[in-house]
Amino acid sequence: AFLHGDLEEDIYMTQPEHYVVKGKSNLVCKLKKSLYGLKQSPRMWYQKFDTYVLSLGFERSKSDHCVYYKSYGDHFLFIAL
Numbered sequence: 001a002f003l004h005g006d007l008e009e010d011i012y013m014t015q016p017e018h019y020v021v022k023g024k025s026n027l028v029c030k031l032k033k034s035l036y037g038l039k040q041s042p043r044m045w046y047q048k049f050d051t052y053v054l055s056l057g058f059e060r061s062k063s064d065h066c067v068y069y070k071s072y073g074d075h076f077l078f079i080a081l
Contacts, residue, residue, distance in 0.1 A: 003033055003034065003035065003036075005033065005034035005040075005041055005044030005047070005048055006033065006034070006048060007031060007032070007033065007034055007044060008040075008044070010030065011031045011038065011040075012028045012030050012031070013028060013029050013031060014028055014029070015028065015029060016029075046081075049081075053068050053079065054068075056070075057070055058070045058079065066080060066081040067081075068080075
């Protein structure tokens with residue numbers, strides 16, 4: 001899931017072991033998406049999820065921000081992360 005988060009800042013990393021391009025071992029990789037292990041990954045994923053669920057008409061619970069709800073007349077639909 002964390003791989004779908006968009007980064008807000010530029011993050012660079014060294015080339016992964018066994019994937020170093022011969023003759024270019026001094027180059028680094030610029031990340032386009034969040035990656036497991038980054039401190040930003042959970043937050044970036046949550047922001048993307050939150051934006052999408054709210055666009056579907058759900059409301060975020062005021063007491064727990066990981067619970068979303070939507071009412072359909074007498075019925076309620078809940079999403080809990």
